[in-house]
Amino acid sequence: MKEEFENEMKLEFVSKATNEAFARITVAAFASQLDPTIEELADIKTAVSEAVTNCIIHAYENRQGIIRINAKLKNNEIIIQISDNGKGIENVDIAKEPLYTTKPNLERSGMGFTIMESFMDTMKVESIVGLGTKVTLVKSIKKQEEQIQQDEESLSSFTKE
Numbered sequence: 001m002k003e004e005f006e007n008e009m010k011l012e013f014v015s016k017a018t019n020e021a022f023a024r025i026t027v028a029a030f031a032s033q034l035d036p037t038i039e040e041l042a043d044i045k046t047a048v049s050e051a052v053t054n055c056i057i058h059a060y061e062n063r064q065g066i067i068r069i070n071a072k073l074k075n076n077e078i079i080i081q082i083s084d085n086g087k088g089i090e091n092v093d094i095a096k097e098p099l100y101t102t103k104p105n106l107e108r109s110g111m112g113f114t115i116m117e118s119f120m121d122t123m124k125v126e127s128i129v130g131l132g133t134k135v136t137l138v139k140s141i142k143k144q145e146e147q148i149q150q151d152e153e154s155l156s157s158f159t160k161e
Contacts, residue, residue: 005072007033012068015060015084017053023069024049030071031078034141043119044078044139050112051082051135059086059133080137088129096125 127133
């Protein structure tokens with residue numbers, strides 16, 4: 001049975017650094033249908049940027065390949081899958097550790113997965129050596145009424161202190 005989504009988009013592009021901004025802006029434009037705050041939109045753009053950069057730098061290294069993005073909207077949530085057919089990750093748990101990098105000579109910070117995890121509600125990494133990697137990012141977008149109520153509650157608790 002096929003899962004129902006409110007909307008879906010698919011994007012494929014060559015693993016060139018110049019396409020990172022294109023991917024980030026395209027996903028942000030798609031996410032804008034959920035009426036996110038500027039902060040929520042910035043979180044999504046940052047996470048997508050990190051995932052795409054990982055594909056360019058690590059998956060394909062010094063050769064070109066295809067990066068695929070599949071984004072879906074469902075119940076005020078965006079689900080973003082970013083995948084490649086690159087070299088894959090030998091140990092995902094180690095790769096997710098803060099400051100871990102296989103490219104210290106390129107001045108990589110080793111914070112890509114950590115950044116993705118901190119900006120999104122959930123992040124899942126699936127990888128098979130020799131076949132590629134898929135990163136699934138999920139972010140719930142608060143409805144404006146929810147955000148206003150949360151802001152009012154925060155302000156109320158702040159003024160009571």
